[in-house]
Amino acid sequence: MSELVIEQFMCRSDNFGVLVHDPDTGLTAAIDAPDGQPILDALDRKGWKLSHVFLTHHHADHTAGLPALHDRFQPRLIGPKRSMEKVSGIDLPVSQGNVIEWSGRDINVLETPGHTLDHVSYWFSDDKIVFAGDTLFALGCGRVFEGDYAMMWESLEKLGALPDATRLYCGHEYTLANARFALSVDPDNAKLKARAEEVARLRRDDLPTLPSTIGLERQTNPFLRADEADLKQAIGMPDASAESVFGFLRDAKDKA
Template sequence: MPVEIEQFICRSDNFGVLVHDPASGETAIVDAPEEKPILDAIERTGWRPTMILTTHHHGDHVEANLALKKRFGLRIVGPKVEAERIPGIDETVVEGDVVRLGNEEIRVIETPGHTAGHVSYHLPKSGVAFTADTLFALGCGRLFECGPAVMQSSLKKLAALPPETIVYCGHEYTLSNARFALTVDPDNEKLRERSKKIEALRNADKPTLPTTIGEELATNPFLRWADPSIRKAIGMDTASDEAVFAEIRARKDNF
C-alpha cells in the first residue's frame, strides 16, 4: 500500500508535507517551515508524526524543528554534512542510507547545490521523491553554497529516477519558473501547454504540485541543457553542458 501524503502551504510559499504509512500508522514530516500549519495538518489528518526528514539547514525549512520535537517527542533526521546547523537533529544520513517509515524504505540521495549538504528523499515503493530546493517544478534552487557543476550533477541523479516518480518540492515557485522557462525554451509546445495550466491553477489559488520526473524532463529547462532548441535560443549551440546549465541558472537569477 503506497504512502498517503498531505501537502499544504507554510509561511508565504513553502510547502509543508506529511507522509503517512497506513500499514504501520507512522508519519513523517518533510521539513518544518512553520509550526502552526503543520499542527493544523496533523489535526486535520489525525496522523501523529514520529519523525522529521530534514533536507537542508535553511531557516525556512527547520524553523519548527525544536517546537515539534518538544510537542511530539519525534526524531529528526538530516544530512550529515549540515548536522551542526540543523536544530534538534538526532540521526544523520548520507548518500545511499535508508530510513524506514513503517513498511516504507526512504532512500537518501545527496543533492548538493542549493546548500553544500542538501539531500532529497526517494520512496521507491510508493514512487515518490521529495526534492525540496534542489529540483523545483520548472526550476532548480539558487546556488548559494556550490557551483553550477555540483547542482547539475545533483539534478542528473534526480532526472535518472523513473519518469513516473511523483515529485514534491519545497516552494510554490512554479508560475515564475514557467514564465522564465518560456524565455529560453519558447518553441516547446509541451511547456506552453503546461504554462497555461499553471496560470489557471494559480489564478484559482490552487497548488501546482506535485509534478513528475517525466514532466520535468519534458519542460524544465534546468534538466534540458542538451536540447538543441534551448541552446539555439540562448546562442550556445556548441557550448559544454555545464556552460549551458550555468547560463540558464544565471539568467534565472536575473529574471
C-alpha cells in the first residue's frame, strides 16, 4: 500500500483546500469544497480526476464548490447524515462509528459536533491522518455556533484521544492568531513558545502551518489541555472541571 499523496492549497481568504490521492488506485478525494475553481485548478495541475468528496459540515465556506466539482467530475459525495436537509446530493450519509472503505483503506467517521450539530471528522486510521474540519484547529478550535460547550469539549476529547503521531488537517489557516491567544493564557509553556516562533516564521514566508499532529496539539493547544492541571493553574481555575475551563477559554477567545 503506497503512501497517500496530499495536496494542500488555499481557497477563499483563509480556507484550506485538500486533495487526497492514492497512487495505487488513482482515486482522488477532496476534503470539503470551499471553492470550486482552486480545487479544479489543483486537480488539473496534478493530473488527477476527482472521485470522491468527504464533507465535514454544511457551512457555505465548505460546500460552495460542490456544484462546480459535480459538473466536471460527478464525484461520490460522502457527508454527515445530519447534513442531508442542508446539503443536496449526499450519496453516502455517515454518522458516528461508520467505517467507510475507500481505496482499500478504512476511513473512520467521528461525530464531532459543537461548531455545528452535523459536524464529522474523518480518521484515516491506516495512514494516521485526521481531517477535522472546523472542530479542531492548529492551536485552537472552532467557534461554538450550534452546539454547546459540553458538546464541543466532548468532540475535542474524541480527537485528542487519537494516536499522537496522527497528522491533523483542518479547515482554515488560523494558526498565527491562535498562537497569540494561546500564549496569553499559557505563557510559561516552553513548547508553545517554540511553536509560536515557528508559526510566525512560516507565515512570514507565506507557508502553511499545517499539517500538525495530535501529539503536538496535546502539548500546545490550550483547548485540548482544558483537563490539565498546569493550564488550570495558569488561568486561575485550579479546581474547575475541564468543561468549565474550556468554556472560559472559548469565551475569552471569542472576545479577543
